[in-house]
Amino acid sequence: MNSNIVIGIIAVILCALPFIGVETYSLHLIIVILIWAFAYTGWSIMGRFGLVSLGHGAFMSIGGYVTALLWNNIGLSPWIGIPVSLLVSGLLAIVIGYPCFRYKIVGHYFALVTLALSEVVRQVIIATRDTTGGSLGYTPERHGEGISIVALQFSNDRIYFYYVALFVWMAGIMIWRYVDQSMSRYALEAISEDEDASAAVGVQVTREKLKVTVLSAVMTTFAGAMYCQYQMFISPDTIGGVGVSLQIVFAVVVGGIYNALGPTVGAVITIMLAEVLRISIGTASVCVSKDVCFNAAGVPLLIYGILLIVFIIFLPKGIVGGVADWWKSRSADPPDAAGSTQLEPAKAKTG
Amino acid sequence: MLAVQGLTKKFGGFTAVDNVDFSVEKGEIVGLIGPNGSGKSTIFNMLSGNLPPNAGSIKLQGREIAGLAPNVICGIGVGRTFQIPRPFKRLSILENAALAGFYGHGGSGISKSQAWRNAEEALSLVGLPTDAKASVDTLGAAGLKKLELAKALATKPNLLLADESLGGLDHSEMDQAAEMLGSIRNELGITIIWVEHIMGVLMKVVDRVMVLDHGEKISEGKPHEVAADKKVIEVYLGTDAEETAAAAVRA
Numbered sequence: 001m002n003s004n005i006v007i008g009i010i011a012v013i014l015c016a017l018p019f020i021g022v023e024t025y026s027l028h029l030i031i032v033i034l035i036w037a038f039a040y041t042g043w044s045i046m047g048r049f050g051l052v053s054l055g056h057g058a059f060m061s062i063g064g065y066v067t068a069l070l071w072n073n074i075g076l077s078p079w080i081g082i083p084v085s086l087l088v089s090g091l092l093a094i095v096i097g098y099p100c101f102r103y104k105i106v107g108h109y110f111a112l113v114t115l116a117l118s119e120v121v122r123q124v125i126i127a128t129r130d131t132t133g134g135s136l137g138y139t140p141e142r143h144g145e146g147i148s149i150v151a152l153q154f155s156n157d158r159i160y161f162y163y164v165a166l167f168v169w170m171a172g173i174m175i176w177r178y179v180d181q182s183m184s185r186y187a188l189e190a191i192s193e194d195e196d197a198s199a200a201v202g203v204q205v206t207r208e209k210l211k212v213t214v215l216s217a218v219m220t221t222f223a224g225a226m227y228c229q230y231q232m233f234i235s236p237d238t239i240g241g242v243g244v245s246l247q248i249v250f251a252v253v254v255g256g257i258y259n260a261l262g263p264t265v266g267a268v269i270t271i272m273l274a275e276v277l278r279i280s281i282g283t284a285s286v287c288v289s290k291d292v293c294f295n296a297a298g299v300p301l302l303i304y305g306i307l308l309i310v311f312i313i314f315l316p317k318g319i320v321g322g323v324a325d326w327w328k329s330r331s332a333d334p335p336d337a338a339g340s341t342q343l344e345p346a347k348a349k350t351g
Numbered sequence: 352m353l354a355v356q357g358l359t360k361k362f363g364g365f366t367a368v369d370n371v372d373f374s375v376e377k378g379e380i381v382g383l384i385g386p387n388g389s390g391k392s393t394i395f396n397m398l399s400g401n402l403p404p405n406a407g408s409i410k411l412q413g414r415e416i417a418g419l420a421p422n423v424i425c426g427i428g429v430g431r432t433f434q435i436p437r438p439f440k441r442l443s444i445l446e447n448a449a450l451a452g453f454y455g456h457g458g459s460g461i462s463k464s465q466a467w468r469n470a471e472e473a474l475s476l477v478g479l480p481t482d483a484k485a486s487v488d489t490l491g492a493a494g495l496k497k498l499e500l501a502k503a504l505a506t507k508p509n510l511l512l513a514d515e516s517l518g519g520l521d522h523s524e525m526d527q528a529a530e531m532l533g534s535i536r537n538e539l540g541i542t543i544i545w546v547e548h549i550m551g552v553l554m555k556v557v558d559r560v561m562v563l564d565h566g567e568k569i570s571e572g573k574p575h576e577v578a579a580d581k582k583v584i585e586v587y588l589g590t591d592a593e594e595t596a597a598a599a600v601r602a
Contacts (some may be wrong), residue, residue: 181461186450191438197402197437201451201502202425 007173007261014166027158029275033267034165035226036251040263041172042219044252045179046212050107050192053115054245055096058121059217061240062089063224065125065132068140068234071151073131078152082225086218092117093217094210101206101213104195115242122241137235140228152229161230168226169264172219176260179215181236184208220248250304254311256318265320270304277303352377352542353398358407358417360393360566367393369566375510378582380536380543382574386586391546392434394563398544399431400424402411425455430508434515436495438487438502445483447498448473448505455506462598466505471507474558483500489544493524497531504535511535513545517552523558525549529556538545550587562586 004282018027045055066085070076076084096117100110126134133139143151147160154160179185187208190198195205228234237243255266277300287293315322353375360368368390375381385391396402398409400421408419413432416424425431439447445467452469453461461469472480478495481488492500496519513532517525529552536543548551554560554574562570562583570580577583 005577010532083391178503183450183453186442187445190447190450191439192438193439193441197439198450199421199435200399200401200425200431200433202422202455202506204422205456 018162024158027162029271031158031165032160033264033271034169035223035230037264037267038165038169038172038226039220039223039249040252040255040267041169041176041260042223043248044178044257045176046216046220046265047249047252048189048257049212051209051213051216052107052111052249053110053114053213053216054242054249055117056217056220056248057118057240058090059093059220060112060227060244061125061236061242062092062227063221063342064234064239067225068210068228070136071132072141077150078225078229079150081225082152085225086221087301089217089221090214091199093214097210097213097307098206101209106195115245118240118242118245122236125236125240129310132139132170133235133278135236137238137280139233153232154230165226165230168222173264175215175219175259179212180260184211220271233269249309252306252318253316254318256324257318258323259320259324262318263318266318267317273304273307274300286288290344352412353544354408354410355394355398356408357393358397358409359405360390360397360540361403361405361455367566368397368404371492371563371566371568373561373568373571375542375544377542378536378540380532380545380557382548382557383544384548384550384553385562387548388565389563389586390566391563392514393566395431395544395546396514398424399429399512422454425506425508428507428509429504429512430455430506430510430513432496432499432503432514434518436499438495438498440487442487442534443483444479444485444487444490444498445470445481446471447487448501449500451505455508459597469505470501470505475505476504476535477501492519493528496520496528500531504541506533508541509584511541511543515546515548517547517549524578525552529553532556536562548579 017030022030039056039060043053046053063082063085066088067078067081070081070084071078096113099105100113105113123155125132129135140151140153143153146155147153147157154164187198187203190201190203191205191208198204224234227239231238251266251270252263253266254269256262280314281296281299285293286296286299311318317325355371355373358368358371359366371390371394373381383391383394393402397404397417400419400423403418407417408415409596411427411429414427416427416429421429424476429569439450442450448470449466452473453463453466474481477500479485479494479497479501487495487498500513503513517528520528532543533556535541545553545557548599556575559572560570560574560577562577564582564586569582569586570577572580
C-alpha cells in the first residue's frame with residue numbers, strides 16, 4: 001500500500017516534468033536513465049532468483065542492431081523491426097537457456113555461459129563490419145526531417161521520447177511487480193534454493209526458468225531498441241559486450257535487486273555518477289607534483305569500481321533494500337513511550 | 352494401484368536394486384524396510400522419478416511411470432517427502448505448502464486461492480501454523496518433518512511416498528509421526544509407501560511389510576509374519592531384531 005502511494009506520487013511528478021522548466025540536457029539525462037532503468041529492471045526480474053546473467057549486453061545489442069539493420073537495409077519500420085528483434089532475442093534466450101536449465105548449469109557456470117554470449121554477439125557485430133559498421137558503430141538512417149512516426153524517430157524534440165521512455169519504464173515496473181506477485185515467483189525462489197525439491201512438488205523447473213529468462217531477455221532487447229531510436233547511434237561497446245553486461249549487474253546491485261524500484265535507483269546513481277565524473281574529470285591530467293602527471297581518463301572507472309566494492313560489502317541488498325531494512329528496524333525498535341504507535345507503520349510496511 | 356515388475360538399478364558395476372517385484376493396493380500402508388544400503392532409497396527414488404530405472408516397469412493405476420520426470424510423476428498424483436527435510440527457506444511455511452498446492456497437480460488450472468486453501472488444509476492436517484508469515488527457521492526437526500509431509504499432502508496425492516520419516520525424532524515424536532501417517536490413510540484414503548530404517552514404530556501402523564537386503568526382496572507379508580522370518584532376523588541382527596520381535600508381539 002505504502003509503496004503504491006510512493007509510486008503514484010513519483011509518476012505524477014515524472015509526467016509533469018517537461019512542463020516545470022526542466023532544461024533539455026536534464027531531460028536528456030532523464031530519458032537515458034529511464035531507458036537503462038528499464039533494461040536493469042528487465043535484468044533483475046531473473047537476476048533476483050539467482051539467475052545471474054552476464055549476457056544481457058547481447059540482448060540489448062540485438063534490440064538495437066536488428067531494428068536498425070532492418071530499417072536501413074530493407075526499409076522495415078521499427079514498428080515491425082522491434083517485434084522482430086524481440087522475437088530473435090527470445091529465441092536466442094531459449095537456445096542458450098534450455099540446455100543450461102535442462103542440464104542444471106547453475107550459479108557461476110550459468111554466469112560464464114552468458115558471459116560468453118555477450119562476447120560472441122559483440123564479436124559477430126565486429127566481424128560483420130561491412131553490414132554493421134563494426135566497432136565504429138551504426139546509425140539508423142534519418143527518415144526525413146523532424147518527427148517520423150513510421151521510423152519512430154523523434155528528431156531533437158525530446159518531450160515525445162520522454163513520454164515514450166516514461167511509459168515503457170512504468171510498464172517495466174509493473175511487469176516486475178506482476179512477476180513478484182505471481183506464483184512463478186514462489187516457484188523461482190524455491191528453484192533457486194533446491195531444484196530437486198521443487199520438482200518433487202510438481203514445479204516444472206526448466207519451464208519456469210525459461211519463462212523468466214525469455215521475459216528478461218525480451219525486456220532488455222526492447223531497451224536496446226529504444227536506446228537506438230533515441231540516440232540514433234549504436235556501437236558494440238555502448239549497448240553490448242561484457243562492459244554493458246557488467247554495467248547492468250553492477251547498477252542493479254547498487255540500487256537493490258529485491259525491490260521494484262531498486263534497478264531504477266541503480267540507474268539514477270550510476271548514470272549520474274558517470275556523468276558527473278565525466279564532466280568534472282573528463283580527460284584532464286592529474287598532477288601529483290610539477291613533473292609527475294597522470295592522464296585521468298581512467299579515474300571515473302576507478303571511482304566507479306571502488307564504490308561498487310563498497311556497496312557489495314556494506315549494502316548487499318542495494319540502496320533501496322538497505323533503506324527498507326533500516327526503516328523496518330527503526331520502526332520495529334520503538335523508543336519507550338511511543339512504542340505502540342511506532343509499531344503501526346512497520347506492520348503496514350511488511351504487509 | 353501400483354504394480355512394480357522387474358525393477359533394476361545399476362550404478363556402474365554395482366546392482367543397487369535387482370529385479371524387484373511388488374504391488375500396492377489402494378488404501379494400503381506398505382512398509383519398505385531394510386538395513387543401510389539395501390536399496391530401499393533407490394527404489395523410492397525410482398518411484399518418485401528422481402532416478403531412471405535400468406530395467407523393469409512401474410505402473411500406477413495402469414499407467415507406466417518409470418523414467419518420467421519428478422514433476423510429472425507428482426502431477427499424476429504421487430507425493431513424496433525427503434529423508435532429510437528440504438524446506439524452501441526463502442519462503443514462509445505457508446508459502447512452502449502453497450507452492451506445492453499450486454504446482455502439484457500437473458499444471459492443471461488451479462487458482463491461487465485454491466492453492467492457498469490446499470496449503471492451509473495440509474498444514475492443519477499435520478499440525479503446523481497457517482499464518483502467512485511464520486518462518487521455516489522457527490521449526491525444529493519434528494516441525495521440518497511435518498512440513499515435508501504437508502508439502503507432499505498439498506499436492507493432493509493418491510500415493511504418498513514417505514522417506515524415513517522418523518529419523519532424528521525422539522520416541523514420542525516418532526509415535527506421533529506414525530499415528531499421523533495412519534490417520535492420513537484412514538481419513539484421506541491416501542495409499543502410503545513408507546520407507547524406514549527404524550522398524551519398531553512402523554510395524555504398528557503398516558498393513559504389510561517388504562524387507563530388502565542387497566537390492567533384493569527377502570521377505571514380504573504382515574508385520575508379525577515378517578518379524579518372525581529367520582532371514583529378516585539375520586539381516587537385522589542385535590537390538591534391531593529384538594525390537595522387531597517386540598513390535599510384532601505388541602501388534
